[in-house]
Amino acid sequence: MIGRLVLLTPDDQSSDLLGQVLKAKRIVFDRCTSASEFIATLENASPSIALIDSEGCASELLPLLRTILRQYPSLVTYLYNNPVADTRSASLELSVSGLFDQGVTPAQIIAEIENQLGLLGQLRDQGIFGHSAALIRAAETIVQLAQADVIVLIGGESGTGKEMFARAIHNLSRRAKKRFVPVNCGAIAEGVLESELFGHEKGAFTGAAGRREGYFESADGGTIFLDEIGEIKPDVQVRLLRVLEQRSFMRVGGTEQVSFDVRVIAASNRDLRDLTDEGSFREDLFYRLSVVTLNAVPLRERPVDIMPLIQRFLEIRGRGDVSVDPEAVELLLRYSWPGNIRELRNFVESSLVTLADSNISKFSVSEYISRQTRSNRQLPVVTGHTRQTADFQLIYQALLNLAQEVSGLKDLIVSNSDRGRGHIAPEFHADMEIQSDGASSTLQQMERQMIADALEKVGGNRRKAAEMLGIGQRTLYRKIKEYDL
Structure with missing residues (x-):
């Protein structure tokens, strides 16, 4: 059910329909005809x-969307009549x-909004919060996959919520009343993983005092x-492939086949196609696992969800009364959140420990980002990337941060343009271009060159170029189109 809605359009015919x-x-x-009336x-x-x-x-669209993102983050916003x-x-x-x-009719627009809000409601019931376009696409896929009992492969960076997506698929499926068994394959010692997955018989190895069920049986x-x-x-990998194809297995040390009825959902923060190309992951297993794929989008590509997630984490800790300074919101939206939702939650919890009052300040956010930046620069991190890829990501992210600072300066000028009455200054309008001695154009040239270099180094493979730059493929495609590459 759609709650109270505000419609912004200067067009009477559109409003009537x-x-x-x-x-x-x-x-x-409520119908509004101007941005000021809309904000009111x-x-x-x-x-x-x-x-x-x-x-x-x-x-007035771009300044208005910036205002909504920063001051009204819980507002679910849709654009229509887009060229x-x-x-x-x-x-x-x-x-x-x-x-x-x-060309999309009013009836189609409202019906789709109702459908999408229903999907987001189903995700909220599973503990997944937000209302970004990326999350809505994921919700559509999750609900569809819940009804189709097939193997699913979930990709995405660490901390993006892959296990939450898997749990949602399970909880919305016919298997919801049965167990959901998570297994971190990377955290189990190599020598015992097979026993953990498929179980073992008494005497199968030293210390096997009796029969033990594996995760597949449980x-x-x-x-x-x-x-x-x-x-x-x-x-x-060989054993797992055989098990997935035969739908049965033998316990370690056993001689009898054990049949099972289990849905398999796999996930990785590394691109299995790259691992297949390198020869470290079997191609036949990759194709067996990737019957259907789902991508957990990084937080930096869904800024709409940052503040709603912060509010949710505060409520979970019983601190829904805590507010966030407007200047702190600006920093939170610009930070790249390399640890994604997991890092965001840790930030909220650590902030509550040191909170002097019921407010998260610009200073505390700035200090956190500075600490994280220093830590990321000083500590070696196992990323699964080559040195060249890691260097590309560091340089490109630094370039993006610098570009955001320039953009933020423009926003600051716009937001303060009406506060300078009494001072001698030229009149400023939000739609005027800001002259910056070529700084913005130079940054754009640098960004264009970095993207071009990355594409050249990977032979034009856009997926690999996006990974090298540390950005999403959709972002890369947009940049390629923007820079005519």
């Missing part, structure tokens, strides 16, 4: 959903929950989650 659909569905809504409505009416005319509000050929679509999508191109009827599947050794 959408209004008819909303009234027919008995959805309470957010303050006074507290709607939960916003629907903004992308073309009709083009001149099909709009080159900004990929970047706009990072700031909203959905985007509807021109998960019978339910789901087994094989995390960090890329870490298992070749001999275990």
Whole structure:
């Protein structure tokens, strides 16, 4: 069910058509014709959903989305009437929950919003919070996979919530009343992994005093989650492939086949296709596992979810009264969160320990980011990347941070442009270009060159180039289009 909605459009015909659909569905809504009226409505009416005319509000759209992201993070925002050929679509999508191109009817728009909110509600029931476009796409896939009893391979960086996705698939499936058994393959010693997975018979090895069930047996009827599947050794890969194909196994030291009814969900923070190319992961096992794939998007590519997640973590700790300084919000949104949701949760919990009052300040966030930056630079980290790839990522992320600082300076000028009355200064408008002695254009040139170099080094393979740069493939595709590479 859609809660109170605010509609922003200067176009009366568009408003009338959408209004008819909303009234027919008995959805309470407010119509605004300007950004200032829209902000006032957010303050006074507290709607939960916003629907903004992308073309009709083009001149004030970007500043408005920045304001929503920073000051009204719980607002679920959709854009409609978006030009099909709009080159900004990929970047706009990072700031909203959905985007509807021109030609999509009002009835289709409202029906899709209802559907997506329903999907997000199902994820919330599983402990997964947020409302970014990336999370909505994941929700659609999760709900579909829950009904299809097939092997699933979940990819994504560490801390992106791969196990949460796997649990959601299990809990929404027909196997929900049976066990969900998580197994961290990378944390189990090489010599005992086979016994842990498939069990052993008495006397199978020194110390085997009796028969023991493995994880596959204990998960019978339910789901087994094989995390960090890329870490298992070749001999275990062979055994696992045979088990998946035959749907049976022998315990270590045993002679009888044991049948099982278990759904398998695997996950890896490394690209199994690359491991296959390197020869460290069997190609036939890769294809057996990747019947269906699901990607857990890194937090830096879903900034819409950062503040809602922080609020959720505060509520879990019983500190929903804690607020976050506006300047601290700015830093939190710009930080790249290399540890993703896990790091964000750790940040919230550590902040509560040292909190002087009920406010997370700009100073505490700045100190945290500085500590993390120093730590990341000084400590060797096992990443699964080559030295060249690691260097590329460090340089590119530094370049992105610098670009964000320049962008932040522009935002600061815009936000303070009306505070300087009484001072001699030129009139400033949000849609004016800021002259910066070529700084922005130089940064763009550097970024373009780094992307071009990465593509050249990997023979044009966009997936590998994205990994080398430490960014998502969607971001890379957008940059390639933006820079005409």
